[in-house]
Amino acid sequence: MLDPEIWKIVFEVYARHPTSAFSLAFQLIAVKQSLQQGRKGMREAMEALDMAIESLYPHTQFHKMGHQLYRRALEGTITLKQEELVRKLGVKF
16 A cells, blocks of 8 residues: 555556646545544545545446446455456456
8 A cells, every 4th residue: 555656656647637636635635634533533534435436436447347346356355266257358457
């Protein structure tokens, strides 16, 4: 999660979109502040992260596959057989 190279790749999309980059940074600060509030804030942060994850779904190669498989891949609960199928379908992790 803290690998700077992965973050660099993820945020490369924002290189020519400073307003969108600022907006995302604002959202990340809101999540951070929620986490700093303790239990109640954790729940809010988790809800915000789930919303962000769901919002990204249509922009991935997974939108052609089942939603459950998408979630399993994100959560690391995908089986080896499912992962092989996903790779055969051309999806890159």
